[in-house]
Amino acid sequence: MSELLGKALATFSALPAAERFHVRARAFSAPLEAVARRAPPGATIADVGCGHGLLSALLALEDSDRQVFGVDPDARKVRWASTGPGRLPNVHIEVGTxxxxxxAREGQFDAAVVCDVLYLLPEERWLGFLSTVRRLLRPGGRLLLKEAEGDGSWKHYKCLAQEWVMVKLLRRTKAGGALALKPRETLQALLRQAxxxxxxxxxxxxxxxxxxxxxxxxxxxxxxxSR
Known part of the structure; x- marks a missing residue:
């Protein structure tokens, strides 16, 4: 475990054991630290679909000059995020879409991060969602979009099965779509359309x-x- 990830996980120390376990599982199953390190230094960043706030914590702790605004429609997750990373001086967490x-803040962000959100939405909403994220950004502003690729591999189908358990069985994650994974060409085209x-x-x-x-x-x- 890196020093940065250790510090980020430490911000969740006041959470119940079940929530801490969920955050740790997320930390070791997705390259969130690598995503955070690609964000611009000293930037004002929107973390869209922040969940428990692990990525927000990584972004804020990796560079104390950043200002991170996390937003998520799940009030339960936002409550945990506010108790954890939301206590950092450069992190602001709120319920919303x-x-x-x-x-409220159109054109006010240097960057936006969106990690594992699109697949939870109906496919017909993807372009509108990305277009709205674009509205957050200043000219030259950067979007870091991390998704699981629909490449037909065993990892693809394992990911779908895992998310079905989280969404449908355990109800740990809210979803309004069909848990669809798409090839990279589809996402690249949507970004350009946005x-x-x-x-x-x-x-x-x-x-x-x-x-x-x-x-x-x-x-x-x-x-x-770009770097």
Missing amino acids: VEHLAA GLEVCETVEMAQGYTTPHILYVSQVPGGPDT
């Missing part, structure tokens, strides 16, 4: 049993924020 955040330039597509599946993939895109105009 990306639409609510865009209405008005974003796709800068980089990064495979992050190595060492994990889920086909993680990161799409780095940005709003045209402004300074080039």
